[in-house]
Amino acid sequence: MTSTDQPALTPIVVAGVHSTPLDVAGLVDSVRRDDCGGVVVFEGTVRSPNHGHQVLALEYEAWEDRAEIQLHEFAAQVATEFGLGAALAVHRVGRVEVGEAAVVIVAVAVHRSAAFLAASVLIDRVKAEGWIWKKELRADGEIWIDSCE
Amino acid sequence: MTQVLLFARARELAGTRQTEIPGATVAEVLAQAEKLFGAEFAALSATCTIMVDDAIVHRSEFLTRPAGSELAILPPVSGGSDHAEPQTAPVLRVAVLTVSDRAFSGEYEDLTGPAVEALVAEGLSASVVHRAIVADERAEIVRMLSEWCDGDQLDLILTNGGTGLARRDVTPEATKEVLEAEAPGISELMRAAGLQHTPFAALSRQVAGRRGGTIVVNLPGSVRGATESLEAVIQILPHACATARSGQP
Numbered sequence: 001m002t003s004t005d006q007p008a009l010t011p012i013v014v015a016g017v018h019s020t021p022l023d024v025a026g027l028v029d030s031v032r033r034d035d036c037g038g039v040v041v042f043e044g045t046v047r048s049p050n051h052g053h054q055v056l057a058l059e060y061e062a063w064e065d066r067a068e069i070q071l072h073e074f075a076a077q078v079a080t081e082f083g084l085g086a087a088l089a090v091h092r093v094g095r096v097e098v099g100e101a102a103v104v105i106v107a108v109a110v111h112r113s114a115a116f117l118a119a120s121v122l123i124d125r126v127k128a129e130g131w132i133w134k135k136e137l138r139a140d141g142e143i144w145i146d147s148c149e
Numbered sequence: 150m151t152q153v154l155l156f157a158r159a160r161e162l163a164g165t166r167q168t169e170i171p172g173a174t175v176a177e178v179l180a181q182a183e184k185l186f187g188a189e190f191a192a193l194s195a196t197c198t199i200m201v202d203d204a205i206v207h208r209s210e211f212l213t214r215p216a217g218s219e220l221a222i223l224p225p226v227s228g229g230s231d232h233a234e235p236q237t238a239p240v241l242r243v244a245v246l247t248v249s250d251r252a253f254s255g256e257y258e259d260l261t262g263p264a265v266e267a268l269v270a271e272g273l274s275a276s277v278v279h280r281a282i283v284a285d286e287r288a289e290i291v292r293m294l295s296e297w298c299d300g301d302q303l304d305l306i307l308t309n310g311g312t313g314l315a316r317r318d319v320t321p322e323a324t325k326e327v328l329e330a331e332a333p334g335i336s337e338l339m340r341a342a343g344l345q346h347t348p349f350a351a352l353s354r355q356v357a358g359r360r361g362g363t364i365v366v367n368l369p370g371s372v373r374g375a376t377e378s379l380e381a382v383i384q385i386l387p388h389a390c391a392t393a394r395s396g397q398p
Binding site: 126 | 154156157224225227228
């Protein structure tokens with residue numbers, strides 16, 4: 001995806017699993033760069049209601065050391081594949097309140113098209129393959145959300 | 150004792166995040182865990198991905214370090230929304246090479262190759278992507294093995310035939326010519342299994358080893374010899390293949 005008139009960028013890769021609220025603006029600032037004009041930010045936030053149930057919060061659990069390695073690997077692979085200037089994948093663990101960010105993805109590229117595509121591919125990969133689970137804390141009980149939901 | 154790590158709903162049902170459970174195979178450890186943690190855990194366990202140390206494994210696999218392995222029981226994650234299937238060990242790409250003058254000339258039908266394939270289908274998470282019959286000619290065997298190892302980057306090649314002491318039996322020599330590393334333990338295990346039935350198993354000269362990322366294993370030519378040999382090592386082959394593949398470009 002790197003255009004032929006640009007030398008390949010050496011991407012910045014940021015990944016992590018955090019137990020405190022995510023500072024989205026701070027994370028985005030950590031991967032901005034002057035030679036890239038497209039910065040796509042995806043925030044996955046906690047939603048209520050979900051499937052008709054009032055959600056109080058989500059409780060995330062990760063296989064933390066593995067998940068950090070996975071997120072770094074996914075971000076690095078997407079960065080290489082799309083010729084990005086930077087890729088960031090950071091996930092929350094623990095209790096995340098409605099409206100708070102549970103996951104932040106940033107893709108930084110010379111142009112916007114690669115950044116949009118890369119951000120979409122990266123969040124899909126993180127959600128499908130990262131060893132991170134969520135439990136919905138509902139007004140009427142608790143339930144682990146798996147692929148059947 | 151294997152260190153068992155449990156996550157999310159599996160952790161809650163087990164009431165612990167980490168415990169020690171004995172067992173020689175992945176399946177034995179899981180069966181023990183299911184007995185300890187109850188029916189609801191057993192139902193969830195069937196949907197879980199199982200990792201041993203760094204690799205996603207097949208349930209029939211032996212624990213390579215029963216005393217020191219870490220086995221993780223991983224329920225489906227929330228974002229795998231389109232499929233409820235657990236992640237499984239990669240499907241091995243396997244080739245079966247029958248080495249026999251008579252089968253090659255059509256004098257008789259090759260029964261051993263299909264028997265080996267049937268056992269592969271039953272005992273491994275694998276698909277047979279190549280099969281061929283060659284005569285007992287060293288150069289031909291070397292050519293087929295090199296082509297499959299280097300060109301097709303298969304995980305596993307199972308030869309059958311040409312392992313005895315007849316003048317025409319050259320499969321071990323041809324195999325040694327292509328191998329970069331021999332794995333004598335594999336052939337010892339196969340011969341030991343054969344010796345339980347007949348002392349004539351001692352006359353089999355089968356070898357095994359690695360070329361590039363491919364494991365090559367010689368099996369004897371008879372249906373019984375080949376299937377007994379393969380059964381003796383089938384549980385260690387996925388790990389052998391995973392190890393051979395690691396570090397490959």
